[in-house]
Amino acid sequence: MTSMDINEIMAYLPHRYPFLLVDRVIHLEPGKEIIALKNVSMNEPFFAGHFPKHPVMPGVLVLEALAQAAALLSFKTVGNPPDSDAVVYFAGIDGARFKKPVMPGDQLTLHVEILRNLKGIWKYATYAEVDGQRVAEAEMMATLR
Template sequence: MTSETKSLCSIDILKILALLPHRYPFLMVDRIEQIDADLSCVGYKNVSANEPHFQGHFPNNPVMPGVLIIEGMAQTAGAICILNKATPDKPSLVYFMTIDEAKFRRPVRPGDVLEYHMTRIAKRRNMWWYQGEAKVAGEVVAQARVGAMIAEE
């Protein structure tokens, strides 16, 4: 499939599992929609009370760790990068390179649906940089610039 044929498509959890090496409990994106090649997309994460990090972060006041929100942004961006490679079926590894200008606006709790709004800001060879905003019910809860490199297995 070329980038032109993928414009504004969406992928479900089965396709995400085929693209990314991450698995439960570290897979932080359930669905990706509005994919415009590797330029932009919106990823979704249904935050559930039975996720293991809520046992200790924090008892009786569950808050999703900010680093996991940023990880969800990076996974969302990484999935569309792999999806738009010339050979998307060949296994790839996505390595986090940078996190810049991360800000957290409000807690994310069980029952929330996180939306990762990712927009490509630069690309060079096998490296990509994205600006991301995480939203819950339309309100920005976190934002960051993330960079990653894709390497073949």
């Protein structure tokens, strides 16, 4: 079991403010799974327009947070060194479902499991929870370059 703080996360992911959507990794088992956290603050820039009187985190950004966690898992699985030029690109998203809005003050728990890695295409089962309740889920595919 491995954890990662924000400095190590930033060494692996190319994303930066306002698009870095993983704050901490609390469990990582290379080749298998990752559990990470995203703290959702009213200070997020997207809340200004989504929606001014009823702030809701866009579902596509919940999926992006899951994808960033998946990228960390892939990098750790293949042993990419920190600060390499490797990038993980989305190849597909299947079965995306949004079950509950994510609001300022929520903490997203991001769960990603590797289903397979075949010929450079990774497939993951992902879901996000807030307070133990599932808010989103999807199967994702990506490629590491």
